[in-house]
Ligand SMILES: Cc1cc2nc3c(=O)[nH]c(=O)nc-3n(C[C@H](O)[C@H](O)[C@H](O)COP(=O)(O)OP(=O)(O)OC[C@H]3O[C@@H](n4cnc5c(N)ncnc54)[C@H](O)[C@@H]3O)c2cc1C
């Protein structure tokens with residue numbers, strides 16, 4: 001493979017407990033810690049490992065978002081990516097618009113493989129990889145927990161409803177990473193310093209001339225119903241009685 | 254307002270989620286067709302025909318149920334429908350976004366409530382916020398979380414026709430090389446009424462036998478945390494949470510599970526939660542309807558004995 005494109009999104013850090021704004025307008029994102037979507041770290045790691053194993057020559061990290069999304073590109077470059085592309089926009093784009101922009105970048109860059117995370121942990125969409133593959137007409141392997149290079153292309157292990165399964169894909173292809181794909185490295189300080197000197201192109205999203213307008217109207221964003229919390233159970237006998245009673249109710253209802 | 258539901262099936266069996274999803278689709282008002290693709294289409298179609306509310310079953314035996322082959326098939330049928338719906342499980346998650354992009358539509362996925370033909374609720378931020386979206390698009394492509402919708406009412410099926418879909422066979426771009434199925438006869442996790450879940454504290458695959466034994470006594474499905482799956486104690490298809498399966502049983506018994514927010518994302522719809530943990534301060538202990546402070550290795554065997562004694 002000559003080139004791997006990796007898509008990485010900047011999201012609210014997965015350790016942050018988010019707060020829904022009381023007026024229903026959305027989630028409070030001012031002054032919260034932002035970082036690379038966890039799944040995308042696994043995607044970057046997979047790409048860098050393919051280079052280290054001699055299967056690929058170059059890793060290009062692309063992120064779509066505001067200027068600040070440069071941070072996640074730098075994270076990707078510190079992990080071993082070779083160059084970055086920021087597709088800059090201050091609009092909150094829907095996944096369809098993101099996929100269109102990534103498809104445009106892929107058409108320019110001609111990668112052999114595009115690696116993405118399986119889902120972004122802010123909107124929890126789980127769309128972009130599949131959409132991108134559809135737009136490009138490429139095969140897709142989502143929820144990957146293993147990637148091997150073969151004569152024909154790739155052998156990808158996917159986590160599916162019944163367990164795991166292995167699939168053979170020709171290249172070029174789109175693969176989305178699950179958490180068990182690998183263990184992402186923490187970039188050492190010298191790599192972090194070096195990342196700043198790697199090439200990083202900034203491309204305004206409007207430059208691509210695509211229809212990026214939202215298709216859905218978000219009517220409101222509300223907190224989930226709260227659980228009341230419960231009570232302590234004295235002993236096993238009481239617990240068993242509660243379980244038997246709940247089970248009986250479940251069987252009727 | 255015709256609706257097409259893509260059948261989720263495996264080894265010749267229709268997914269138990271389909272009854273719920275077809276019932277939810279019926280509430281949209283129009284006739285509901287079910288599309289069954291793949292090798293066992295005929296057998297599965299017979300099962301789909303038994304679901305109340307199904308107007309017609311369409312079968313495409315020659316089309317492998319993969320995203321790459323189903324996308325052109327569904328696109329060719331899309332003209333007949335206002336809604337195309339799939340179960341929010343591996344196949345639906347794979348196909349619906351790909352189909353949506355090829356039709357230049359924005360899908361709405363992991364829907365947990367339907368308010369009319371074009372207004373849907375879906376969780377975001379690991380379920381810590383619920384978004385209501387309205388779509389003015391000409392067609393609605395959805396995946397539904399089966400656990401969020403009630404099972405089909407017991408009603409007689411309508412003896413719908415089963416019709417083959419015209420269209421060429423498509424060679425899949427992606428080849429299935431090997432499948433590693435989790436063995437066992439426990440009920441389907443996503444639709445189970447009772448789930449027994451184990452965390453990293455269960456300690457080993459051996460330890461999970463204890464969890465399975467308790468589940469067997471209760472006729473329950475088995476779940477696990479990501480930590481337990483990562484450690485190799487439980488198979489990946491048992492994982493419950495933001496990135497695993499979503500459950501909404503009447504009873505969830507969580508054993509040695511701390512209640513990280515990514516795990517809680519998968520159990521929000523649960524009616525009653527029982528938590529067993531050595532740490533009374535664990536987040537799940539605070540949320541649980543019933544909590545027992547104790548060492549799981551002492552509590553679970555005693556609980557199994559007691560349940561057998563009282564005939565649970
Ligand atoms: C992007 C992302 C996605 C994730 N998705 C998921 C997901 O889908 N599902 C998921 O589960 N996690 C997910 N996680 C991981 C999650 O953050 C937690 O790490 C995980 O849920 C913790 O699992 P646990 O409760 O088994 O382990 P721990 O948090 O370590 O808790 C173990 C608990 O066992 C108790 N304990 C210890 N010994 C005993 C004993 N002898 N008897 C009884 N209790 C005992 C302890 O007090 C503790 O409360 C995700 C994380 C990330 C970053």
Ligand SMILES: Nc1ncnc2c1ncn2[C@@H]1O[C@H](COP(=O)(O)O)[C@@H](O)[C@H]1O
Nearest residue numbers: 007008064116117119120125126127128
């Ligand atoms: N704004 C973005 N910039 C770069 N990559 C993105 C962006 N949004 C989504 N992705 C990629 O698409 C994957 C799936 O995202 P989603 O479909 O939004 O859940 C993510 O894990 C990223 O790899």
